[in-house]
Amino acid sequence: MASKRLAKELEQLQKSPISYCSIELPDDSSLHKWRAKLSGPAGTPYEHGTFLVEFHFPPQYPFKAPDIKFITRIYHPNVRTETGEICNDLINDGWSPTLNVKHCVQVLYNMISNPDVDHPLEVQIATQMMERPKEFAKTAVKWTKEYAAAINA
Numbered sequence: 001m002a003s004k005r006l007a008k009e010l011e012q013l014q015k016s017p018i019s020y021c022s023i024e025l026p027d028d029s030s031l032h033k034w035r036a037k038l039s040g041p042a043g044t045p046y047e048h049g050t051f052l053v054e055f056h057f058p059p060q061y062p063f064k065a066p067d068i069k070f071i072t073r074i075y076h077p078n079v080r081t082e083t084g085e086i087c088n089d090l091i092n093d094g095w096s097p098t099l100n101v102k103h104c105v106q107v108l109y110n111m112i113s114n115p116d117v118d119h120p121l122e123v124q125i126a127t128q129m130m131e132r133p134k135e136f137a138k139t140a141v142k143w144t145k146e147y148a149a150a151i152n153a
Contacts, residue, residue, distance in 0.1 A: 002061040006031040009101050021105050032057045035071070036105060040148065041113040045140030046074065049148025053108060055101065065095040068104060075136075075143040077115045077126035086111070087121055 010031070013023050020039040027033060034055040040046030052071040058064045068091060070084035078087050090107055120126035129136040 002057060002059055003031050005062055006034075006057060010034075013101065018102065018105055020109060023101070026054075032059075032061075034101070036108075038105070038108060038112070040144060041109060044113055045137045046076075046112055046144050046148065049074075049144035051112070051148050055104070062097040062100065065091045065099075066101070066104060068108065073143060073147040074112075075125065075140040076112065077117055077120035077122050077129055078111055080121045081125075085121070087116075087119060089119065 010023065010025070017023075020041070022037045024035050024037075025031065025033070026035050034057070036053045036055065038051045038053055040049040040051065049072070051074055054069050054071050056067040056069075058066070068086055070079050070086065073081065073084070075081070078090070079085070086108070090111055091104055115126075115129060117126040117130050125136065128139075
C-alpha cells in the first residue's frame with residue numbers, strides 16, 4: 001500500500017510542484033527514500049541557501065509518519081547539528097493517514113522560517129537565538145553560505 005500511495009504523491013508533486021521545493025528519488029528502485037531540496041525562506045538567515053532533506057518512508061506509510069532528516073548542515077535550534085535530525089514531534093504529533101509529503105514539506109519550511117526556541121534539539125543555539133539574536137543570525141548566515149550555497153553551484 002505504501003508504494004502505491006507514494007507513487008501517487010510523487011506524481012501529484014511533479015504535476016503541481018511546491019514553489020520552494022523540488023523532490024527527487026535518489027534511487028529509482030525504491031519509492032521509500034526521497035530527497036527534497038528546500039529553498040531557504042526569504043527574510044531569514046537561510047534565504048540564500050538550498051537545503052537537502054531526506055525522507056525515509058516506513059512500510060506502514062501513510063499510517064506511520066516518515067523519518068525526516070537534513071542532509072545539508074543548518075544552524076537551527078530545532079535541527080541536531082551533527083546528525084540533521086529534526087524534532088520528531090514536528091511531524092509525528094497529530095500524524096494521520098490523511099497527511100502527506102506536501103504537509104511534511106510545509107511543516108519543515110515553517111520550522112525553518114519560525115524556529116521554536118521552547119522545544120529545541122540544540123539548547124545552546126536556542127539560548128543564543130533568544131539572548132544574542134544578532135550573533136545567532138550571523139552564524140546561521142555563515143553556515144548557510146558554507147553548507148547550503150554549495151548545492152546551488
